[in-house]
Amino acid sequence: MATNRKNTSTKVASLAADTLFKPGSSHIARRLAGSALSQSNTKRQTGAEMEDLASKVLRSDRYSEKTKALAGSVLSQSNKKR
Numbered sequence: 388m389a390t391n392r393k394n395t396s397t398k399v400a401s402l403a404a405d406t407l408f409k410p411g412s413s414h415i416a417r418r419l420a421g422s423a424l425s426q427s428n429t430k431r432q433t434g435a436e437m438e439d440l441a442s443k444v445l446r447s448d449r450y451s452e453k454t455k456a457l458a459g460s461v462l463s464q465s466n467k468k469r
Contacts, residue, residue: 423461445458
């Protein structure tokens with residue numbers, strides 16, 4: 388499997404932490420935030436299920452720019468061979 392050397396930036400990690408602690412955050416935003424934080428300063432890669440979720444978020448007009456930023460970060464850390 389190809390190794391992805393990208394990890395979550397401090398800006399996105401901060402957004403992810405804020406999202407997790409904000410009471411009004413959606414379930415989708417929280418899932419993306421958790422995934423982004425779990426990839427901060429680690430060699431972890433996005434799993435197939437999260438890739439699919441992030442892709443759907445980015446293609447939809449339903450989600451906020453912050454949620455889409457989290458989705459973009461998560462998707463950029465995916466396994467390129469999938």
